[in-house]
Amino acid sequence: MLQAHSFLWNYLWLAPNVLCLILAAVIYRRRQHKEFPFFFAYLLFVALKEFCLYFLDVSPRVSAETWWYAFWAGTISEGLFKFVVVAELLHHLLHSWPSVATLGRNLVSGIGALLVLLAAVAAAFAAPDNTPRYIGGAHILSQTLYLTEAGVIISIFVFAAVFKIPWERLSFGIALAFGVVWCEHLAIWALVTGGVVRNRGWEDLANGATYHMAVLVWFYYFLVPHKEVAKSAIPLPENDLAVWNRELERLVQQ
Amino acid sequence: MTLAIVLVVAAVLGLVFLLRLTLSRSLQLSSRGGLAAKIQPIDIEAFRNLVDPAEDDYLHRRLTASEFRVVQRGRLRAMAAYVQTAGRNAGVLVQIGQAALVAGDARTSDAARHLVNDALLLRRNAAVALFRIYIALAWPTSGLAAGSVLRGYEQLNGKAMLLGRLQNPAAPLRISAML
Numbered sequence: 001m002l003q004a005h006s007f008l009w010n011y012l013w014l015a016p017n018v019l020c021l022i023l024a025a026v027i028y029r030r031r032q033h034k035e036f037p038f039f040f041a042y043l044l045f046v047a048l049k050e051f052c053l054y055f056l057d058v059s060p061r062v063s064a065e066t067w068w069y070a071f072w073a074g075t076i077s078e079g080l081f082k083f084v085v086v087a088e089l090l091h092h093l094l095h096s097w098p099s100v101a102t103l104g105r106n107l108v109s110g111i112g113a114l115l116v117l118l119a120a121v122a123a124a125f126a127a128p129d130n131t132p133r134y135i136g137g138a139h140i141l142s143q144t145l146y147l148t149e150a151g152v153i154i155s156i157f158v159f160a161a162v163f164k165i166p167w168e169r170l171s172f173g174i175a176l177a178f179g180v181v182w183c184e185h186l187a188i189w190a191l192v193t194g195g196v197v198r199n200r201g202w203e204d205l206a207n208g209a210t211y212h213m214a215v216l217v218w219f220y221y222f223l224v225p226h227k228e229v230a231k232s233a234i235p236l237p238e239n240d241l242a243v244w245n246r247e248l249e250r251l252v253q254q
Numbered sequence: 255m256t257l258a259i260v261l262v263v264a265a266v267l268g269l270v271f272l273l274r275l276t277l278s279r280s281l282q283l284s285s286r287g288g289l290a291a292k293i294q295p296i297d298i299e300a301f302r303n304l305v306d307p308a309e310d311d312y313l314h315r316r317l318t319a320s321e322f323r324v325v326q327r328g329r330l331r332a333m334a335a336y337v338q339t340a341g342r343n344a345g346v347l348v349q350i351g352q353a354a355l356v357a358g359d360a361r362t363s364d365a366a367r368h369l370v371n372d373a374l375l376l377r378r379n380a381a382v383a384l385f386r387i388y389i390a391l392a393w394p395t396s397g398l399a400a401g402s403v404l405r406g407y408e409q410l411n412g413k414a415m416l417l418g419r420l421q422n423p424a425a426p427l428r429i430s431a432m433l
Contacts, residue, residue, distance in 0.1 A: 096367070099375035125257050147261065154268045157275060163377050164345045166352040166370065172279070179272045187265035194258025 003201050005058075012208030013054055016215045017047040023218055032170075032222070038088040039174055042081050049074045068134045072141065079145040082178070083112075086152055089178075092171040093160060104159055108152060115151040119144040127195035143189040150182035173221025177214035184210040289353070292346045294339050301336045304329055327391055334387045341380030344373040 003009065024043040027033050033040035056062045056070050090108060094101040123144050129136030153175060160167060167175075188207055191197040303309060314322055347369060354366035 097371050097374050099371050100378050103378055122257055122261065127255065127258075143261070150265060150268055154271065157272065161275060162381075163374055164348040165374065166348065166355075167279075176272060176276060180269060183265040183268040183272070186268075187262045190258045190261035190265070194255055194261075196255060196258050 004204070009201075009205060009208070012205060012212055013050065016208070016212040017050040019212075019215045019219065020044075020047040023215065023222060026222060030222075036088060036092075036170070036174070038081075038084045042085050045081055046078060049078060065132075065134065068132075068138055071138055072134065075138065075141055075145065079149070082145075082149055083152075085174075085178075086149070086156070089171050089175050090156055092168055093156065093165060097165060100163055100165065104156075104163075104165075107159060108155055111155040112148065112152045115148045118151075119147040122147060126193045129195070139189060139193045143186070143193045146182050146186040146189055150179070150186045153179045153182060169226050170221055173217060177217040180217075181210050181214040289346055289350050293343050296336060296339055296343070301333070301340075304333050304336065330387050330391050334384060334391075337380050337383050337387065341377050341384075344376040344380065347373040348377070 020043045024033075024040060024047070027036070027040050027043070053067070053070060053074060056067050090105065094104045123140045126136075126140045126143070129139070156175065157179060159165070185207055188197075188203050192203060197203055310326075313325055317325060351366040351370035351373060355363055355370070
């Protein structure tokens with residue numbers, strides 16, 4: 001069951017991408033693609049990319065080398081696309097709050113630059129590999145991308161948590177699923193690149209299952225309506241400090 | 255091998271953080287009722303006195319260098335406590351304002367938006383001020399300005415008062431009175 005081309009393996013490769021296309025259609029129907037244009041485009045792109053890779057994989061006329069070069073091209077394009085989606089999520093998080101917007105953007109950009117350096121160092125220390133360069137290199141490339149992506153998305157979550165910046169529900173859902181997938185993928189690719197795990201079969205299934213779960217999380221956030229909290233006035237504590245306000249007004253006017 | 259383990263541990267920590275964040279977010283959404291009670295009162299006059307540069311000059315003139323360092327460290331610790339409380343209060347106000355953002359009334363939503371923005375600004379200033387206070391703790395004779403926190407706090411009080419008025423016209427001063 002854990003082997004390549006088993007039913008589960010095929011299902012976990014194809015099903016999340018079919019779901020991505022369905023989700024893209026739902027988003028388009030609800031006109032939410034105007035709210036999240038890059039995420040919408042990402043869903044279409046990643047589904048098409050994975051279908052292409054799948055058909056290249058099962059086609060007997062395509063050599064392994066060609067497949068790995070297609071994997072390289074797809075991974076690099078998808079990696080760039082993900083950074084654009086992250087920028088879109090950061091914009092959604094910060095655009096209503098100019099008081100912390102610049103700080104947030106600078107901080108996340110700075111952390112992103114640091115993570116690229118860290119990922120380059122990690123790539124330089126990758127375990128030597130007996131496989132052809134285009135396979136070992138693809139492992140290192142994946143580790144590099146997921147290290148940067150996971151670090152950036154976690155830094156956004158930390159920034160929002162420290163400053164208690166309110167997330168919009170959809171942005172939170174998209175970012176959460178990305179965060180989980182990228183952390184899991186980072187762990188798996190680090191094990192593969194470090195030579196701890198190779199060709200065991202379960203690493204592909206773990207990646208596929210986590211991505212499948214992430215797509216279901218997106219479905220939940222897009223399809224399940226937000227529970228409206230009762231809009232009663234917040235009970236404010238009783239206090240007799242009207243004098244306080246007078247004193248503060250006096251201080252402000254000084 | 256070691257690097258792989260470090261990266262796996264970092265990834266697992268990231269996952270745990272995301273899980274905790276998601277849980278705390280859903281808990282927060284369901285328990286916003288007692289938020290105002292979390293605001294801790296601050297003696298703003300005492301804080302203003304602590305950040306007054308004239309006080310620093312006075313102490314500098316009156317005390318020997320070693321005495322001044324000891325006194326100044328004590329004042330800086332007190333200042334840090336005030337700033338941390340102000341930052342925490344601002345965090346509570348962000349949550350109160352966030353809850354009020356969904357109100358049907360446009361004026362209340364607008365007031366809530368201003369309150370959240372100012373509370374976020376105060377949290378940012380508080381973080382910067384704390385950073386400077388901790389540096390000054392190592393070097394007490396250096397000058398330090400926490401005035402931006404004080405000004406931000408005063409402005410925030412005005413925004414909280416407006417939101418209180420719009421949400422509950424009968425008792426307009428309650429949130430701001432707590433600050």
